[in-house]
Amino acid sequence: MTETDTQPDPWTGGPAVILVRPQMGENIGAAARAMFNFGLTELRLTAPRDGWPNEAALAMAAGAEDVARAAEVFDDLPGAIADLSYVVATTARGRDMAKPVFSPSDAARELRRRHASGEKVGMLFGAERSGLSNDDVALADAVVTIPANPAYSSLNLGQAVLLLSYEWMRSGAAPELPQTGRGEAAPAIKAELVGLFEHLEEALVRSGFLGIKEKRPAMVRNLRAMLGRAELTDQEVRTLRGIIVSLERYGKPPETEGK
């Protein structure tokens, strides 16, 4: 078995999302969307206030209706987590319980580690106003708190599901390397760059900008450092050389405008 075989597809499977006594259908739909945005598909509800299925939830789930439609409904939390081996409870504040308290990213890493070992895992979210009860939290293996602004820490249900789902996705991502965003363009080789530097410097000697000989070496160094920082492609070097030719040959100061 190669290493690749042991890597689960990041966009399938993953923790179950369990909404405990959710109230508004809209929030259930928003949770379905937020989950699906980051590849989670297994939604469970305990005792939804307005019953199930719920039209408002399906309407809000736009694009993630399949996730909402497939939601499983349970009478209570013990039933909803019966087949799972590890669940984390999302709370606004830490609870005074003898359980590990994780940040969202640490919780996601722990869920990912166990999921990769074949465990079935889940994330609990409480009702809109009241959150999870102490009895709910007591059933969980760990607590997750989202470290928000102490002056305004209220996140709605959809937002809390979004952040935890996002962290789940992040925990499975390969280390992210900043890319240059230059697509297929090749970076200029140094010979092209020096050609540009010399072309510009000769033009600036002619125009008088580099006319004072004593100041020239420092100014040339500064220009080269500035252009060097841009990490130009070979095409961009050609463009800049075209600009120098164009300005030098056909430039017209604005005062004497006219072709």
Next chain:
Amino acid sequence: MTETDTQPDPWTGGPAVILVRPQMGENIGAAARAMFNFGLTELRLTAPRDGWPNEAALAMAAGAEDVARAAEVFDDLPGAIADLSYVVATTARGRDMAKPVFSPSDAARELRRRHASGEKVGMLFGAERSGLSNDDVALADAVVTIPANPAYSSLNLGQAVLLLSYEWMRSGAAPELPQTGRGEAAPAIKAELVGLFEHLEEALVRSGFLGIKEKRPAMVRNLRAMLGRAELTDQEVRTLRGIIVSLERYGKPPETEGK
């Protein structure tokens, strides 16, 4: 000065959030809440479709009304970012532009690093359906893409602001070392940079380099991306403008050398 004195309070200041041509007031209010959840307070709007102030925005901002009420409104994006020195553009997909492409966490780290060095920084978000235009993105220093489920990657405006604000908060959890790599020189603010872009583009229209009108927008975007990557200081902007004037006014093609 103790080390503590140099650490900015994680719950004050931070990047400006700039919503470009936002449509629904509700989404502006949701953005204000999401920002404030993670301690961001500086909201800017360009050309909000339904005018400003907006009752729906204030209603939705519940608890973060102060952030919404203090929003500054601008006619266009260059005006909205004029006093900033570094901005990232949030896009659903990478654009084929010569700019760095960051994950949200890498973008937040880069914003944090610059903010800690005293730079004024910002995050751009596009309109609900259309997102940021290529011209908007061309004014940014880097692109941020949120790596969502390829089968369902649509995040609404409030969610995108939430995730970036969350990453901003997260980036402050660990101590950051300010480094500029440019010595003491201050980075140019966007107003200076746009002044340079416009100066160069006008000169190139006069010289004929940008003479073909249909090709102009793409060429202008490429030039702006290239110069943007160099992270010019204000002194360097002045130097480049001096070079443009010098080449345009006193440039002599090599064939007609002399004088």
